[in-house]
Amino acid sequence: MKKKFFYFQPQYVRKFKCDGSKCGAHCCRGWNIFIDKDTYKQYTQLDSQEIIAHLQFNDEKGEYLINHGGKACPFLNEKNLCGIQLKHGEKFLSQTCATYPRVTSYFGKFFERSLTLSCPVVAELVLFNPKPMAFEFVKVAEKFHSPGGKIFLQAIQATDELKAHIIEIQLAMISILQERTLSIDQRLIMLGFFIDRLQEIFSDFDEAALIKLIAAYESKKFLAEQAPLILQSVSFDAQKFVRLMTELLNKFFAEETLPKDKQFIKSVECMLKCLPDKKIFCAEQSTFLENFLINELILNIQPWKFEGNLIQNFAAFVAEYKLFELIIFHATINGSDKQALIELVGWFTTRFDHTKEYKHMVFEHFKDADDPFDLMESLLDSD
Numbered sequence: 560m561k562k563k564f565f566y567f568q569p570q571y572v573r574k575f576k577c578d579g580s581k582c583g584a585h586c587c588r589g590w591n592i593f594i595d596k597d598t599y600k601q602y603t604q605l606d607s608q609e610i611i612a613h614l615q616f617n618d619e620k621g622e623y624l625i626n627h628g629g630k631a632c633p634f635l636n637e638k639n640l641c642g643i644q645l646k647h648g649e650k651f652l653s654q655t656c657a658t659y660p661r662v663t664s665y666f667g668k669f670f671e672r673s674l675t676l677s678c679p680v681v682a683e684l685v686l687f688n689p690k691p692m693a694f695e696f697v698k699v700a701e702k703f704h705s706p707g708g709k710i711f712l713q714a715i716q717a718t719d720e721l722k723a724h725i726i727e728i729q730l731a732m733i734s735i736l737q738e739r740t741l742s743i744d745q746r747l748i749m750l751g752f753f754i755d756r757l758q759e760i761f762s763d764f765d766e767a768a769l770i771k772l773i774a775a776y777e778s779k780k781f782l783a784e785q786a787p788l789i790l791q792s793v794s795f796d797a798q799k800f801v802r803l804m805t806e807l808l809n810k811f812f813a814e815e816t817l818p819k820d821k822q823f824i825k826s827v828e829c830m831l832k833c834l835p836d837k838k839i840f841c842a843e844q845s846t847f848l849e850n851f852l853i854n855e856l857i858l859n860i861q862p863w864k865f866e867g868n869l870i871q872n873f874a875a876f877v878a879e880y881k882l883f884e885l886i887i888f889h890a891t892i893n894g895s896d897k898q899a900l901i902e903l904v905g906w907f908t909t910r911f912d913h914t915k916e917y918k919h920m921v922f923e924h925f926k927d928a929d930d931p932f933d934l935m936e937s938l939l940d941s942d
Contacts, residue, residue, distance in 0.1 A: 563698045567726050568672040569857065570693045571684055572661075575674055582679045586659055587632040587641075590909075591617075592625040595654040599623050602651070610634075610643065664860055666722040670699075673857045677908045682901045686850050691737045694730070717863065720764045724773075728757065729857065731773045736853050738782055743841055743848050744939040747877055748793055749776070749786060751870075751935050754862055758869040793932065795940040800881075801830045803937055807882060807924065811910075811917055830885075833892075838940065840888045848887075851904075852880055858912065865922045874925035874934050879918060881938055883907055 594602070594614060599622075602610045613633045614623040625632055634642040643651050660678035664671045674681040685692070717725065735750045753776050760768050775781045841848060855861065855876070862872035890903050910917045928934055935941075 563700055564670055565668060566670045566672055566697050566699050568695060568697065569674075569685075569854070570695050571681075571688070572672055572674060573695075573697075575660075575681060575684060577680070586678060587635045587639075588630070590913075592632060592653065593617070593655055594623040594625065596622070598651070598653040605647070662858055666717050666725055669696075669726065671726075671857065671860070673854060675858060675908060675912050676851070676854060677905045677913060679901045679905055682904045683897075685854055686847050686901075686904065687897070688850060689846055691739075692733070692850055692853050694733070718761075718764075720766070721761070721863070724766075724769060725860075727773055728769075731776045732856060732861075733853055734777045735782075736849060736856070738779075738786075739845070739849075740783070741786060742940075743845055743852070744795075745786065745790055745941060746849075747852075747880075748790060748935050748939050748941055749782065751873060751877075751939075752789055754869050754873045761869075790941040793935050793939065793941040795942065796936050797831065797834055799937045801834075803878075804830065804881060804885060807878060807921070808885075810924070811882070811920065833888075836892065837885070837888045840891060841884065844887075844891070848880075848884060851883065855880070859918075865919070867922070867926055868929070870930075870934070871922065871926055871928050874928045874938075875918070875922040877934070877938050878925060879911060879921050882921075 599614070602614070613625055615625075616622075617624050625634070632641075636642050636645070641652070641656065643656075649657065660675045660681050662673055662675055674685070676682045676685060721728075732750060732753065735753060736746050738746055738749070741749065753772070756772055757769075760772065859876075861876045862869045864872055865875070886907060887900065887903065890900065895903065912918070925934075
């Protein structure tokens with residue numbers, strides 16, 4: 560009997576098909592392509608040295624990578640197809656090439672899979688869908704679970720209690736972020752209150768309280784009745800928001816040149832002046848922003864990405880989103896079309912979801928945060 564694996568995933572995962580002709584083999588151009596040890600061993604056992612000749616050892620990573628000199632992968636043919644796979648089969652693909660843009664996490668009895676938006680085909684599929692992102696449980700055959708006999712599993716900090724309830728918790732968080740009667744910021748405020756209570760429950764685990772909390776925040780009636788009261792308790796401080804965003808932008812992009820259409824967002828005065836227009840933009844593009852948030856939530860198993868309490872992780876999650884929101888807003892008002900936005904999403908997510916360095920820097924900035932109210936008044940507008 561062939562082995563099967565249980566997956567929780569967005570339905571878009573089934574719709575995705577790698578299409579090098581459509582995206583120009585984006586993932587095979589310019590990026591470092593690391594070769595895991597098992598794949599390198601396979602390459603050394605081939606009679607021909609054609610692959611080994613293009614590999615270079617990376618001292619920092621302690622691994623080999625394909626040396627392409629910043630150009631296209633040398634194994635990419637004129638039809639944007641992989642020459643290694645065509646000649647030797649899928650089993651000779653590296654872990655990176657076999658799994659990208661898929662990201663898989665494992666906890667309890669289930670695997671969870673999503674796709675990274677650095678792939679332009681994925682970005683278009685996910686971000687421009689007007690319908691709420693839908694999810695499913697599926698049984699996955701081993702050949703698809705581990706293409707070419709390789710799978711990259713993402714590690715998270717998870718107790719047995721969390722593993723038993725994490726999907727239910729995620730569904731509640733998704734429900735909050737898809738509550739379209741509220742603005743994006745209002746949904747994030749509600750999510751902050753949910754996570755604050757979640758942290759209390761897990762500090763001295765109370766399963767009954769957890770089940771009650773999940774049921775409450777999944778209830779349309781609860782959100783309709785409680786959201787106005789909760790939102791009244793948060794007062795947005797625009798000056799604090801602008802100072803924080805300016806500080807983060809200068810911190811992250813001090814060593815690289817921002818594209819010209821993003822440079823002026825580092826101006827405090829300009830950012831303050833643009834806040835009313837940004838609010839209108841967020842309302843008009845709420846579906847695009849909602850899809851980004853939910854994909855990030857699932858892709859990075861928020862708010863458990865880093866060691867530290869849930870509020871610290873939530874702070875990093877919201878701050879990263881606000882950076883994304885600002886960059887997309889200013890690109891849009893500068894006339895960026897759909898294709899330019901897809902490229903910009905790739906530029907952003909490559910930095911935050913691939914190297915992890917930027918994402919970790921955001922977390923470090925908020926690692927001492929323990930007051931969700933102060934956090935929300937710095938980042939989120941309740942009106």
